[in-house]
Amino acid sequence: MDPAVPSAITSLGGGHGLYQTLLAARMCRPEKISAVVTVADDGGSSGRIRRELGIIPPGDLRMALAALSNETTQGVTWAKTLQHRFGGTGALAGHAVGNLLIAGLTEVLGSEQQALDAVAQLTDSCGRVLPVCNEPLEIExxxxxxxxxxxxxxQVRGQVAVATTPGSVRRVRLIPHDPMPSPEAIQAILSADLLTLGPGSWFSSVIPHLLIPAVVQAIKESEAQRVVVLNLSSDNGETNGFNLERHIHMLSQHAPGLRLDRILVDDAHTQKSSERRYLDRAAETLGARVVYHDLREVDAEGRLTERHDPAKLATALMHNFRER
Known part of the structure; x- marks a missing residue:
């Protein structure tokens, strides 16, 4: 294996941010990719399945499986099938096929992890999807x-309520407060060469990982290059009005003692030298260095979107990995 290429990438997060990061991880061509996924979703199809069956919400896990699906005919077909949602107004309306498949396999095989691994075989997956915990979590x-x-x-409780609150989120907690992490997730963090956190909804997809003491300890002990990918903009809900510096401070506030190496920022996000100095100071509290790259996706009409471009993100990750 080329020492300039990470042999194992582990990405922590959830939702669309993790989806884009996993696409980027695939482009880095490591031998192993692991997605460590948040399990606090309580809305939509995932929330309904969680409440009715008492299992971890499958939505973010399903999206990670779709992102890692191989580009074979089988992989592409299954990725589309996992993401397909039923229409209409009946009992299945709004459910994603992948959510129901994961839920059904969990009952048949007896564990969520076995269910995820079984779906990964169907999609000819390029990596493994691991829930950060094997029990559903709540955010308060x-x-x-x-x-x-x-x-x-x-106090506002629930992922959807936190993500859509018109107020300003100051701090978040998990219920239960000290959940048992998945042993496979901890091992994936410890064995990685490159570890990523974010982008995504800051309080409901990114920070929840840092509220699990064993996860924070594993990140600190990991010999991987530890990289945070900052969001391209503030969310309309939970981080409305937050600047980039505050995003970084939220990490250290919720996980005292957390140590990181790089914080990736889109180079068009902030141009003022004073703002960059503030970012540098905030990053130093985590032992990290802020690096700027072109990360934003451009659509077919040449317009900038609010999503990270996987190819650009892969280039930035590889550049910084080689720099280490």
């Missing part, structure tokens, strides 16, 4: 701005 947030008195903090 302290939110300001929901009361007439701006100093009053109110």
């Amino acid at each position: 947030a302290d939110v300001s701005g929901l009361d007439d008195d701006p100093r009053v903090m109110l």
